[in-house]
Amino acid sequence: xxxLLFTLIAILTFTLSTKAQPNSPYQPDFNNKNYDKVIEIxxxxxxxxxxxxxxxxxxxxSYSNLKQHKKAITNLEIxxxxxxxxxxxxxxxxxxxxxxxQTENALVQLEKLDSMQxxxxxxxxxxxxxxxxxxxxxxxxxxxxxxxxxxxxxxxxYRQFDFWLGEWDVYVQNQKxxxxxxxxxxxxxxxxxxxxxxxxxxxxxxxxxDVNDKTWKQNWVAAGGVSHYExxxxxxxxxxxxxxxxxxxxxxxxxxxxxxxxxVRQVQESSSDQGQTWTNAFDGLxxxxxx
Numbered sequence: 001x002x003x004l005l006f007t008l009i010a011i012l013t014f015t016l017s018t019k020a021q022p023n024s025p026y027q028p029d030f031n032n033k034n035y036d037k038v039i040e041i042x043x044x045x046x047x048x049x050x051x052x053x054x055x056x057x058x059x060x061x062s063y064s065n066l067k068q069h070k071k072a073i074t075n076l077e078i079x080x081x082x083x084x085x086x087x088x089x090x091x092x093x094x095x096x097x098x099x100x101x102q103t104e105n106a107l108v109q110l111e112k113l114d115s116m117q118x119x120x121x122x123x124x125x126x127x128x129x130x131x132x133x134x135x136x137x138x139x140x141x142x143x144x145x146x147x148x149x150x151x152x153x154x155x156x157x158y159r160q161f162d163f164w165l166g167e168w169d170v171y172v173q174n175q176k177x178x179x180x181x182x183x184x185x186x187x188x189x190x191x192x193x194x195x196x197x198x199x200x201x202x203x204x205x206x207x208x209x210d211v212n213d214k215t216w217k218q219n220w221v222a223a224g225g226v227s228h229y230e231x232x233x234x235x236x237x238x239x240x241x242x243x244x245x246x247x248x249x250x251x252x253x254x255x256x257x258x259x260x261x262x263x264v265r266q267v268q269e270s271s272s273d274q275g276q277t278w279t280n281a282f283d284g285l286x287x288x289x290x291x
Protein backbone atom coordinates (compact mmCIF):
# COMPACT_ATOMS: atom_id res chain seq x y z
CA UNK A 1 0.00 0.00 0.00
CA UNK A 2 3.08 2.25 -0.17
CA UNK A 3 2.06 3.67 -3.55
CA LEU A 4 -1.44 4.44 -2.29
CA LEU A 5 -0.10 6.41 0.68
CA PHE A 6 2.31 8.26 -1.60
CA THR A 7 -0.52 9.12 -3.96
CA LEU A 8 -2.67 10.50 -1.14
CA ILE A 9 0.20 12.70 0.04
CA ALA A 10 0.79 13.82 -3.53
CA ILE A 11 -2.88 14.71 -4.01
CA LEU A 12 -2.76 16.85 -0.88
CA THR A 13 0.38 18.57 -2.15
CA PHE A 14 -1.25 19.12 -5.52
CA THR A 15 -4.44 20.55 -4.02
CA LEU A 16 -2.60 22.95 -1.75
CA SER A 17 -0.02 24.04 -4.32
CA THR A 18 -1.74 27.33 -5.08
CA LYS A 19 -3.28 27.81 -1.62
CA ALA A 20 -0.38 27.39 0.76
CA GLN A 21 1.07 30.91 0.52
CA PRO A 22 -0.55 32.68 3.52
CA ASN A 23 1.69 35.76 3.22
CA SER A 24 1.74 35.88 -0.57
CA PRO A 25 0.66 39.21 -2.10
CA TYR A 26 -0.84 37.24 -4.98
CA GLN A 27 -3.02 34.85 -2.99
CA PRO A 28 -6.13 36.98 -2.25
CA ASP A 29 -6.60 38.06 -5.86
CA PHE A 30 -5.75 34.59 -7.15
CA ASN A 31 -8.34 33.01 -4.85
CA ASN A 32 -10.90 35.56 -6.09
CA LYS A 33 -9.99 34.73 -9.70
CA ASN A 34 -8.82 38.28 -10.30
CA TYR A 35 -6.03 37.01 -12.52
CA ASP A 36 -5.35 40.34 -14.26
CA LYS A 37 -4.58 41.88 -10.87
CA VAL A 38 -2.29 38.97 -9.99
CA ILE A 39 -0.40 39.49 -13.23
CA GLU A 40 -0.09 43.22 -12.55
CA ILE A 41 1.39 42.63 -9.09
CA UNK A 42 3.72 39.92 -10.39
CA UNK A 43 4.96 42.13 -13.25
CA UNK A 44 6.00 44.80 -10.76
CA UNK A 45 7.89 42.23 -8.72
CA UNK A 46 9.61 40.84 -11.81
CA UNK A 47 10.96 44.29 -12.62
CA UNK A 48 12.93 43.96 -9.42
CA UNK A 49 13.81 40.27 -9.79
CA UNK A 50 13.01 38.68 -13.19
CA UNK A 51 13.54 35.19 -11.80
CA UNK A 52 11.34 35.54 -8.72
CA UNK A 53 9.85 32.04 -8.42
CA UNK A 54 6.55 32.96 -6.78
CA UNK A 55 5.91 35.87 -9.12
CA UNK A 56 6.49 33.64 -12.14
CA UNK A 57 4.47 30.85 -10.53
CA UNK A 58 1.32 32.89 -9.94
CA UNK A 59 1.75 34.76 -13.19
CA UNK A 60 2.02 31.49 -15.12
CA UNK A 61 -1.05 30.01 -13.48
CA SER A 62 -3.00 33.21 -14.02
CA TYR A 63 -2.11 33.32 -17.73
CA SER A 64 -3.08 29.66 -17.98
CA ASN A 65 -6.46 30.32 -16.38
CA LEU A 66 -6.97 33.19 -18.85
CA LYS A 67 -6.19 30.81 -21.74
CA GLN A 68 -3.09 32.83 -22.64
CA HIS A 69 -0.99 29.71 -22.89
CA LYS A 70 2.14 31.05 -24.63
CA LYS A 71 2.69 33.51 -21.80
CA ALA A 72 1.88 30.82 -19.22
CA ILE A 73 4.55 28.56 -20.70
CA THR A 74 7.18 31.31 -20.49
CA ASN A 75 6.57 31.93 -16.79
CA LEU A 76 6.19 28.30 -15.78
CA GLU A 77 9.37 27.26 -17.59
CA ILE A 78 11.22 29.91 -15.57
CA UNK A 79 9.75 28.35 -12.42
CA UNK A 80 11.04 24.94 -13.51
CA UNK A 81 14.51 26.35 -14.16
CA UNK A 82 14.55 27.67 -10.60
CA UNK A 83 14.14 24.10 -9.33
CA UNK A 84 10.44 24.16 -8.41
CA UNK A 85 9.35 21.12 -10.40
CA UNK A 86 6.15 20.06 -8.67
CA UNK A 87 3.18 18.09 -10.01
CA UNK A 88 0.97 21.16 -10.39
CA UNK A 89 3.56 22.95 -12.53
CA UNK A 90 4.17 19.94 -14.76
CA UNK A 91 0.47 19.34 -15.29
CA UNK A 92 -0.28 22.98 -16.03
CA UNK A 93 2.63 23.14 -18.47
CA UNK A 94 1.32 20.02 -20.19
CA UNK A 95 -2.10 21.65 -20.51
CA UNK A 96 -0.66 24.84 -22.00
CA UNK A 97 1.61 22.98 -24.40
CA UNK A 98 -1.37 20.90 -25.52
CA UNK A 99 -3.42 24.05 -26.11
CA UNK A 100 -0.56 25.39 -28.25
CA UNK A 101 -0.43 22.16 -30.27
CA GLN A 102 3.07 21.44 -28.95
CA THR A 103 2.41 17.75 -28.49
CA GLU A 104 5.99 16.65 -27.85
CA ASN A 105 6.54 19.22 -25.12
CA ALA A 106 3.21 18.32 -23.53
CA LEU A 107 4.11 14.63 -23.46
CA VAL A 108 7.52 15.37 -21.96
CA GLN A 109 5.84 17.13 -19.02
CA LEU A 110 3.40 14.25 -18.50
CA GLU A 111 6.13 11.62 -18.69
CA LYS A 112 8.13 13.59 -16.13
CA LEU A 113 5.06 13.64 -13.89
CA ASP A 114 4.67 9.89 -14.42
CA SER A 115 8.31 9.28 -13.48
CA MET A 116 7.62 10.97 -10.14
CA GLN A 117 5.20 8.13 -9.37
CA UNK A 118 2.06 10.22 -9.07
CA UNK A 119 -1.42 8.82 -9.66
CA UNK A 120 -3.34 11.82 -11.00
CA UNK A 121 -5.03 9.92 -13.81
CA UNK A 122 -8.33 11.76 -13.34
CA UNK A 123 -6.56 15.02 -14.12
CA UNK A 124 -5.75 13.59 -17.52
CA UNK A 125 -9.45 13.09 -18.22
CA UNK A 126 -10.01 16.85 -18.33
CA UNK A 127 -11.01 18.28 -21.69
CA UNK A 128 -7.73 20.21 -21.92
CA UNK A 129 -6.11 16.93 -22.94
CA UNK A 130 -8.67 15.89 -25.56
CA UNK A 131 -6.14 16.51 -28.34
CA UNK A 132 -3.89 13.81 -26.82
CA UNK A 133 -6.66 11.33 -26.10
CA UNK A 134 -5.54 8.78 -28.72
CA UNK A 135 -1.80 9.32 -28.38
CA UNK A 136 -0.04 6.10 -27.33
CA UNK A 137 2.40 7.88 -25.02
CA UNK A 138 -0.42 9.78 -23.36
CA UNK A 139 -2.42 6.57 -22.91
CA UNK A 140 0.60 4.85 -21.36
CA UNK A 141 1.05 7.67 -18.84
CA UNK A 142 -2.63 7.52 -17.93
CA UNK A 143 -2.50 3.73 -17.58
CA UNK A 144 0.52 3.97 -15.29
CA UNK A 145 -1.18 6.58 -13.15
CA UNK A 146 -4.42 4.61 -13.01
CA UNK A 147 -2.61 1.50 -11.83
CA UNK A 148 -0.69 3.53 -9.28
CA UNK A 149 -3.90 5.03 -7.89
CA UNK A 150 -5.61 1.61 -7.77
CA UNK A 151 -2.94 -0.82 -6.54
CA UNK A 152 -5.38 -3.47 -5.30
CA UNK A 153 -7.14 -3.73 -8.65
CA UNK A 154 -4.00 -5.06 -10.34
CA UNK A 155 -2.59 -7.21 -7.54
CA UNK A 156 -3.50 -10.88 -8.02
CA UNK A 157 -3.57 -11.48 -4.27
CA TYR A 158 -6.49 -9.06 -3.92
CA ARG A 159 -8.36 -10.78 -6.73
CA GLN A 160 -8.49 -14.31 -5.22
CA PHE A 161 -12.01 -13.80 -3.86
CA ASP A 162 -13.52 -12.14 -6.96
CA PHE A 163 -15.47 -15.30 -7.84
CA TRP A 164 -17.88 -14.37 -5.04
CA LEU A 165 -18.75 -10.98 -6.54
CA GLY A 166 -22.26 -10.57 -7.89
CA GLU A 167 -25.96 -10.55 -7.12
CA TRP A 168 -27.10 -13.93 -5.81
CA ASP A 169 -30.11 -16.00 -4.78
CA VAL A 170 -29.09 -18.41 -2.02
CA TYR A 171 -30.59 -21.89 -1.67
CA VAL A 172 -30.50 -24.62 0.95
CA GLN A 173 -31.82 -27.98 -0.21
CA ASN A 174 -33.37 -26.33 -3.28
CA GLN A 175 -35.28 -23.81 -1.17
CA LYS A 176 -34.45 -20.12 -1.55
CA UNK A 177 -33.57 -18.74 1.86
CA UNK A 178 -31.82 -15.45 1.11
CA UNK A 179 -30.46 -12.96 -1.36
CA UNK A 180 -26.92 -11.65 -1.19
CA UNK A 181 -25.12 -8.76 -2.85
CA UNK A 182 -21.33 -9.04 -3.01
CA UNK A 183 -19.47 -5.98 -4.29
CA UNK A 184 -15.99 -4.53 -4.44
CA UNK A 185 -15.30 -1.56 -2.19
CA UNK A 186 -12.52 0.87 -1.33
CA UNK A 187 -10.77 0.83 -4.68
CA UNK A 188 -11.24 -2.93 -5.05
CA UNK A 189 -9.22 -3.46 -1.86
CA UNK A 190 -12.16 -5.02 -0.05
CA UNK A 191 -15.25 -7.12 -0.70
CA UNK A 192 -18.52 -6.06 0.90
CA UNK A 193 -21.29 -8.58 1.58
CA UNK A 194 -24.92 -7.58 2.13
CA UNK A 195 -26.72 -10.71 3.35
CA UNK A 196 -30.54 -10.51 3.17
CA UNK A 197 -32.30 -13.65 4.48
CA UNK A 198 -35.99 -14.02 3.76
CA UNK A 199 -38.18 -13.03 6.70
CA UNK A 200 -35.41 -12.11 9.16
CA UNK A 201 -32.66 -9.61 9.83
CA UNK A 202 -29.55 -9.80 7.71
CA UNK A 203 -25.90 -9.06 8.17
CA UNK A 204 -22.84 -7.58 6.52
CA UNK A 205 -19.24 -8.53 6.15
CA UNK A 206 -16.15 -6.97 4.72
CA UNK A 207 -13.41 -9.26 3.45
CA UNK A 208 -9.93 -8.02 2.66
CA UNK A 209 -6.44 -9.21 1.89
CA ASP A 210 -3.97 -8.34 4.64
CA VAL A 211 -0.75 -7.61 2.79
CA ASN A 212 1.29 -7.75 6.02
CA ASP A 213 0.69 -11.42 6.77
CA LYS A 214 -0.49 -12.36 3.26
CA THR A 215 -3.85 -13.80 4.32
CA TRP A 216 -7.51 -13.01 3.72
CA LYS A 217 -9.62 -11.81 6.63
CA GLN A 218 -13.30 -11.09 7.16
CA ASN A 219 -15.28 -9.16 9.74
CA TRP A 220 -18.92 -10.29 9.96
CA VAL A 221 -21.53 -8.15 11.72
CA ALA A 222 -25.10 -9.29 12.42
CA ALA A 223 -27.70 -9.04 15.17
CA GLY A 224 -26.03 -11.90 16.98
CA GLY A 225 -22.69 -10.13 17.29
CA VAL A 226 -19.38 -9.75 15.48
CA SER A 227 -17.08 -12.48 14.19
CA HIS A 228 -13.56 -12.15 12.86
CA TYR A 229 -12.47 -14.75 10.30
CA GLU A 230 -8.94 -15.36 9.10
CA UNK A 231 -7.51 -17.52 6.35
CA UNK A 232 -5.38 -20.27 7.94
CA UNK A 233 -1.95 -20.98 6.54
CA UNK A 234 -2.21 -24.72 7.13
CA UNK A 235 -5.57 -25.41 5.43
CA UNK A 236 -6.33 -24.84 1.76
CA UNK A 237 -9.72 -26.48 1.13
CA UNK A 238 -12.04 -24.95 -1.45
CA UNK A 239 -11.43 -21.73 -3.35
CA UNK A 240 -11.42 -19.72 -0.12
CA UNK A 241 -11.36 -20.79 3.51
CA UNK A 242 -11.49 -18.75 6.73
CA UNK A 243 -11.84 -19.61 10.40
CA UNK A 244 -13.28 -17.56 13.28
CA UNK A 245 -11.73 -18.58 16.59
CA UNK A 246 -14.10 -17.45 19.31
CA UNK A 247 -13.70 -18.00 23.04
CA UNK A 248 -15.96 -21.02 22.88
CA UNK A 249 -17.18 -22.20 19.50
CA UNK A 250 -15.00 -21.89 16.40
CA UNK A 251 -16.48 -21.46 12.93
CA UNK A 252 -14.96 -22.50 9.63
CA UNK A 253 -16.28 -21.06 6.36
CA UNK A 254 -15.37 -22.63 3.01
CA UNK A 255 -16.33 -21.34 -0.45
CA UNK A 256 -16.32 -23.59 -3.53
CA UNK A 257 -16.67 -21.96 -6.93
CA UNK A 258 -18.13 -24.00 -9.79
CA UNK A 259 -17.02 -22.36 -13.01
CA UNK A 260 -19.22 -24.59 -15.17
CA UNK A 261 -22.56 -23.42 -13.78
CA UNK A 262 -21.25 -20.19 -12.20
CA UNK A 263 -22.38 -21.02 -8.67
CA VAL A 264 -20.73 -20.72 -5.28
CA ARG A 265 -21.24 -23.25 -2.52
CA GLN A 266 -20.71 -21.86 0.98
CA VAL A 267 -20.23 -24.32 3.82
CA GLN A 268 -20.07 -23.28 7.45
CA GLU A 269 -18.92 -25.69 10.16
CA SER A 270 -18.63 -25.32 13.91
CA SER A 271 -16.18 -26.78 16.41
CA SER A 272 -16.35 -26.89 20.19
CA ASP A 273 -12.91 -28.50 20.58
CA GLN A 274 -10.73 -25.80 18.97
CA GLY A 275 -10.81 -27.27 15.51
CA GLN A 276 -10.17 -30.91 16.33
CA THR A 277 -13.57 -31.93 14.93
CA TRP A 278 -16.11 -30.02 12.86
CA THR A 279 -19.91 -30.22 12.57
CA ASN A 280 -21.84 -28.92 9.57
CA ALA A 281 -23.86 -25.78 10.42
CA PHE A 282 -24.81 -24.37 7.01
CA ASP A 283 -24.56 -25.53 3.40
CA GLY A 284 -25.86 -22.98 0.90
CA LEU A 285 -25.68 -22.63 -2.85
CA UNK A 286 -25.33 -19.18 -4.41
CA UNK A 287 -27.00 -18.97 -7.82
CA UNK A 288 -26.29 -15.83 -9.80
CA UNK A 289 -29.36 -13.69 -10.52
CA UNK A 290 -30.28 -13.35 -14.17
CA UNK A 291 -29.73 -9.84 -15.53
